[in-house]
Amino acid sequence: MKQDIAWCPGCGNFPIRAALEKVLKELPVPAKNIVLTSGIGQAAKMPHYLPYSYFNGLHGRSLPLAVGIKLARPDLTVIAVSGDGCHYGEGGNHFIHTIRRRLDITILVCDNKVYGLTKGQSSPTTDLGMKNALDPQGNLNTPFSPLVTALAAGAPFVARTFAGDAQHMEQVLRESILFRGPSVVDILQPCVSFNKVNTYAWYRERLYKLEEPPRDRQEAMRLAEIWGERIPIGVFWRDGQFVCREIRETFRRPVTEAAVAKLLDTKCIMMR
Amino acid sequence: MEFNVLIGGEAGQGMFSVELELSETLSRLGYPFFATKNYMSRIRGGHNYHMIRVADRPVHALSGKPWDLVIAMDSAETERRHRPSLAADGIFLGADRVGQIEAEARETFRDPTASSTILAGLILACIGAEPSASRPLAPDESAARALAKGGEFAARWGLAARRVITPRPGDRCKLDGNQAIALGALMGGCQFVAGYPMTPATSIMHYFASVASEIPVHFEQAEDEIAALNMALGASYAGLRSMVATSGGGFALMTEAVSLAGMTETPVVVIDAQRPGPATGLPTRTEQGDLNFVLHAGHGEFPRVIFAPGSIEEAISLTRRAFDVADRWQIPVFILTDQYLADSVQVMEGRVPTKMLRRDYPVFEAGYRRYAITDTGVSPLTYPGLSEARVEVDSDEHTEDGKITEDLDLRVRMVDKRLRKLEGLRKEAVMPSRAGDRRAPTVLVSWGSNRQIVEEAVEALRAEGIAVSSVHFGQVYPLTAPMARGLARKRLICIENNATGQFGQLLRRELGLKVAHRILKYSGECFTVAELVERVRKILG
Ligand SMILES: Cc1ncc(C[n+]2csc(CCOP(=O)(O)OP(=O)(O)O)c2C)c(N)n1
Ligand code: SF4
Numbered sequence: 001m002k003q004d005i006a007w008c009p010g011c012g013n014f015p016i017r018a019a020l021e022k023v024l025k026e027l028p029v030p031a032k033n034i035v036l037t038s039g040i041g042q043a044a045k046m047p048h049y050l051p052y053s054y055f056n057g058l059h060g061r062s063l064p065l066a067v068g069i070k071l072a073r074p075d076l077t078v079i080a081v082s083g084d085g086c087h088y089g090e091g092g093n094h095f096i097h098t099i100r101r102r103l104d105i106t107i108l109v110c111d112n113k114v115y116g117l118t119k120g121q122s123s124p125t126t127d128l129g130m131k132n133a134l135d136p137q138g139n140l141n142t143p144f145s146p147l148v149t150a151l152a153a154g155a156p157f158v159a160r161t162f163a164g165d166a167q168h169m170e171q172v173l174r175e176s177i178l179f180r181g182p183s184v185v186d187i188l189q190p191c192v193s194f195n196k197v198n199t200y201a202w203y204r205e206r207l208y209k210l211e212e213p214p215r216d217r218q219e220a221m222r223l224a225e226i227w228g229e230r231i232p233i234g235v236f237w238r239d240g241q242f243v244c245r246e247i248r249e250t251f252r253r254p255v256t257e258a259a260v261a262k263l264l265d266t267k268c269i270m271m272r
Numbered sequence: 273m274e275f276n277v278l279i280g281g282e283a284g285q286g287m288f289s290v291e292l293e294l295s296e297t298l299s300r301l302g303y304p305f306f307a308t309k310n311y312m313s314r315i316r317g318g319h320n321y322h323m324i325r326v327a328d329r330p331v332h333a334l335s336g337k338p339w340d341l342v343i344a345m346d347s348a349e350t351e352r353r354h355r356p357s358l359a360a361d362g363i364f365l366g367a368d369r370v371g372q373i374e375a376e377a378r379e380t381f382r383d384p385t386a387s388s389t390i391l392a393g394l395i396l397a398c399i400g401a402e403p404s405a406s407r408p409l410a411p412d413e414s415a416a417r418a419l420a421k422g423g424e425f426a427a428r429w430g431l432a433a434r435r436v437i438t439p440r441p442g443d444r445c446k447l448d449g450n451q452a453i454a455l456g457a458l459m460g461g462c463q464f465v466a467g468y469p470m471t472p473a474t475s476i477m478h479y480f481a482s483v484a485s486e487i488p489v490h491f492e493q494a495e496d497e498i499a500a501l502n503m504a505l506g507a508s509y510a511g512l513r514s515m516v517a518t519s520g521g522g523f524a525l526m527t528e529a530v531s532l533a534g535m536t537e538t539p540v541v542v543i544d545a546q547r548p549g550p551a552t553g554l555p556t557r558t559e560q561g562d563l564n565f566v567l568h569a570g571h572g573e574f575p576r577v578i579f580a581p582g583s584i585e586e587a588i589s590l591t592r593r594a595f596d597v598a599d600r601w602q603i604p605v606f607i608l609t610d611q612y613l614a615d616s617v618q619v620m621e622g623r624v625p626t627k628m629l630r631r632d633y634p635v636f637e638a639g640y641r642r643y644a645i646t647d648t649g650v651s652p653l654t655y656p657g658l659s660e661a662r663v664e665v666d667s668d669e670h671t672e673d674g675k676i677t678e679d680l681d682l683r684v685r686m687v688d689k690r691l692r693k694l695e696g697l698r699k700e701a702v703m704p705s706r707a708g709d710r711r712a713p714t715v716l717v718s719w720g721s722n723r724q725i726v727e728e729a730v731e732a733l734r735a736e737g738i739a740v741s742s743v744h745f746g747q748v749y750p751l752t753a754p755m756a757r758g759l760a761r762k763r764l765i766c767i768e769n770n771a772t773g774q775f776g777q778l779l780r781r782e783l784g785l786k787v788a789h790r791i792l793k794y795s796g797e798c799f800t801v802a803e804l805v806e807r808v809r810k811i812l813g
Contacts, residue, residue, distance in 0.1 A: 003675070006676070031660075032656070032657050032658075032659065032660055032661075032662075033656075033657050035510075035656050035657075037506070040667070045676065047664075048664075048666075048675055048676055051662070052662060053656035053657075053662045053663045053664065054662075054663075054664055054665065054666075054674075055505075055506065055509050055536070055665045056665065056666040056667055056668070056676075057502065057505070057532060057536075057667050058502070058528060058529070058532050058667050061498065061499075061502045061528075061529070061532075063499075064494065064498070064499035064500075064502035064503045064506065065502050065503070065505060065506035065509070066506065067492070067499075067503050067506060068464070068466065068492075068502065068503035068504060068505060068506020068507040068508075068509070068510065068514070069506040069507065069509060069510040069656075070506075071464070071490055071492055071503070071506075071507060072463075072464055072490070072506070072507035072508075072510035072511060072512040072514075073510040073511060073655075073656070073657065075657060076510065076656060076657055093495055093496065093499075094495065094499055096495075097495035097499070247490075248488065248490070249488070250463045250464070250488040250489065250490055250512060251510070251511050251512060251655075252511075252633060253488045254461060254463070254488070254628065254630055255458055255461070255463065255487045255488060255489060255628065256487075256628070257626065257627070257628045259486065259487045260455065260458050260459060260487075260626075260628070261626075263458075263483055263486070263487070264445060264455065
């Protein structure tokens with residue numbers, strides 16, 4: 001694509017974009033049926049750099065948009081992709097409730113553990129004590145745990161992958177999109193401009209791959225809490241029994257005049 | 273001839289059931305009537321009352337005359353508050369009498385709720401309604417017996433045929449304001465509503481939720497109003513005509529997404545059923561305090577249309593129209609109603625356009641540009657998945673194909689494109705409706721739900737020989753020069769349910785019209801005809 005990409009050279013969003021492009025192209029659904037939503041931030045620009053329909057909305061609001069689209073058009077494959085500030089901060093409420101809606105929506109989070117676009121402030125996932133312009137003393141808040149929260153909210157598919165591992169990313173992204181239900185993927189994304197701690201090298205030292213998904217949610221929860229010298233990546237939870245909510249087809253099936261007249265149960269309304 | 277009834281008591285004592293039973297039977301018997309309620313924000317206790325005006329001609333407001341019948345479901349409060357406004361020959365039915373009816377319901381019908389039906393039967397007997405006429409219309413045998421039992425009580429207490437009112441034959445239906453809005457939305461092709469409950473808008477959502485099993489519409493209860501409007505925009509983007517309904521406090525949360533609709537040119541209809549503010553205000557009372565807010569909601573500059581229906585007919589027709597306007601011009605369209613209109617039940621007179629509106633589903637080639645710059649400002653609109661054409665929509669300033677841009681010349685062209693729609697919107701604006709003597713030097717100006725109160729007041733004033741007319745704005749924005757025709761040299765009296773005369777100010781700003789006098793009410797209650805007549809008389813000396 002001949003497009004000016006607004007990311008810094010070396011940004012973790014580039015490999016995420018490449019993986020997503022590959023996975024979406026190979027998806028067993030027609031390209032025209034894929035719709036991306038995003039919010040605001042560097043990661044939220046992702047849909048602009050992929051050849052699919054998209055609704056790039058407001059900061060934090062990619063998920064209610066995705067919900068509206070999915071409810072209106074169950075035939076579309078809906079993927080919401082945005083940053084950690086967008087999905088977990090401004091959109092934190094929607095994150096919890098979108099998972100609860102039991103719709104087939106894929107939630108992808110480019111988690112650089114900072115606010116990139118606004119120049120490096122703390123995000124919900126920033127480590128305790130990390131310093132930046134708005135937190136000169138160091139971040140005082142407990143980092144938010146996306147995977148634990150997603151599991152607690154009832155997400156039937158929860159995974160973590162790493163922007164520095166293309167193969168792993170492709171595999172996890174593919175699985176999450178093909179999963180029928182709300183799926184959450186936290187993608188560890190180095191931000192070369194503002195996050196000098198959680199770098200490619202920092203992650204490479206610590207990451208290890210889960211061999212296979214845990215058998216129950218308790219086990220998944222336990223693994224999801226691990227963060228430190230060792231950090232697991234992979235599919236943390238995949239509920240094979242999960243049943244999506246049924247959505248009735250409404251698109252191009254307008255309500256008829258007869259149906260309205262029947263609802264009204266009266267003759268007066270039928271005058272023209 | 274008319275009969276004015278008030279039924280008062282504590283929340284939960286069944287006044288609403290009496291209103292429902294009575295209004296249902298009245299409308300089936302062909303009586304014109306108007307009913308509205310005054311209630312507190314609580315589920316039990318307090319003091320609520322329902323007001324029903326039955327007449328032999330169409331009525332669409334509270335008369336404000338002394339009550340012909342007051343029914344007290346409680347022991348003291350209704351009597352204390354409302355007995356002083358009982359007519360000299362009025363009937364007061366106190367707690368002892370209501371107690372007898374309740375006993376009858378328990379003993380004969382083995383159903384305490386039957387007392388509502390008995391009371392409805394009693395009121396019907398007061399206006400001389402034939403029990404035999406209502407009998408076949410009752411939903412079941414026991415309801416029919418309860419209605420007849422009400423007639424027996426009326427006869428026993430000497431109330432039967434106290435004021436005989438003759439019904440008017442003809443097909444009519446009764447609706448409250450929110451039902452009318454919901455119906456208008458269905459006729460406008462609306463298939464998606466998202467919302468978060470808030471009085472007095474909630475029953476619009478109820479309506480959609482309850483019909484969703486029978487017809488292809490969807491209601492989604494959102495986690496908050498921010499989500500609600502974003503969901504509606506998502507659904508609209510995907511191809512369904514969509515709507516949200518809320519009150520001022522919820523609308524405050526939606527303003528961010530209103531701006532998003534403006535920038536992305538996504539059609540959507542937003543209902544603000546106003547209640548007194550600021551903040552949570554008086555949750556169950558009425559006011560027209562949100563005009564300025566809705567007028568200015570959302571940051572940045574973009575076109576919008578605001579309708580403010582003044583009757584059940586207008587609630588249907590303007591809501592229906594709102595979907596058409598939103599779709600054709602790809603803008604947010606607002607409907608301003610209020611608790612008074614939302615909760616008032618009346619018989620619908622006159623013709624309503626009922627033809628269902630349909631949208632097109634145009635298909636484009638790859639290379640389709642969502643924001644192509646056009647003379648009208650309207651770009652071709654289609655939906656994802658219909659062809660290889662990609663629908664690329666963006667909240668940032670964007671290029672014609674929906675990509676983020678910082679090209680500042682293009683920014684200017686895009687702003688101009690969006691604002692150009694206003695020219696077309698002005699051309700198809702809904703003209704205000706006028707009533708009374710057009711030559712009269714004084715004009716009563718209203719917008720929204722006050723219309724029919726004002727129109728009846730004008731009739732009453734003219735009957736006294738006072739020359740007045742009225743003009744009602746069903747579209748409050750944009751206001752256009754033709755709307756002001758003939759008004760510049762008149763003495764304008766603007767009637768509003770707010771404290772600062774917001775519409776009067778808008779008339780001045782947009783049309784240069786000067787309002788000579790204002791009649792404002794912001795206690796949380798609606799005007800009555802008698803009260804309005806009195807206040808106009810005072811101004812005219
Ligand atoms: C309502 C609102 N508040 C604040 C902003 C400013 N803002 C833009 S992006 C952003 C944070 C982005 O962080 P993140 O979602 O982590 O994305 P990143 O840029 O790091 O990829 C903020 C606060 C905004 N656009 N809208
Ligand atoms: S600021 Fe960080 S996240 Fe944003 S583009 Fe640059 S490297 Fe990537």
